Amino acid sequence: xxxxxxxxxxxxxxxxxxxxxxxxxxxxxxxxxxxxxxxxxxxxxxxxxxxxxxxxxxxxxxxxxxxxxxxxxxxxxxxxxxxxxxxxxxxxxxxxxxxxxxxxxxxxxxxxxxxxxxxxxxxxxxxxxxxxxxxx
Numbered sequence: 001x002x003x004x005x006x007x008x009x010x011x012x013x014x015x016x017x018x019x020x021x022x023x024x025x026x027x028x029x030x031x032x033x034x035x036x037x038x039x040x041x042x043x044x045x046x047x048x049x050x051x052x053x054x055x056x057x058x059x060x061x062x063x064x065x066x067x068x069x070x071x072x073x074x075x076x077x078x079x080x081x082x083x084x085x086x087x088x089x090x091x092x093x094x095x096x097x098x099x100x101x102x103x104x105x106x107x108x109x110x111x112x113x114x115x116x117x118x119x120x121x122x123x124x125x126x127x128x129x130x131x132x133x134x135x136x
Contacts (some may be wrong), residue, residue: 005053007065008034008045017043049124054088056110058119069133072109072117076133079106094131
């Protein structure tokens with residue numbers, strides 16, 4: 001069974017909290033916290049950085065999370081959730097998915113190219129922010 005894991009950048013020091021399966025969303029204060037398994041405490045995280053583990057690993061054994069920038073042969077893209085296909089996919093053109101936007105799912109890509117998919121970073125790193133990953 002694939003673990004349900006999340007990651008997020010801490011509010012106070014920008015460090016990543018990973019390997020957490022619990023998110024706390026405080027609706028009264030619009031705060032999002034992730035359980036830090038090392039300390040056993042909920043830590044406030046930057047809401048836009050919260051990303052879910054896809055259940056898949058790249059060719060180096062690294063976990064693939066939503067918002068990761070990945071390379072597969074000559075394709076570079078961001079792992080995103082497709083709200084209409086209800087699956088993760090590699091968005092290589094940076095367009096927002098619509099109901100008519102069809103693509104190969106991350107699972108389909110992984111089945112065929114698991115030895116070629118490599119996580120090279122995530123969209124929260126300065127070198128990949130603002131769509132700079134499309135220039136690779």
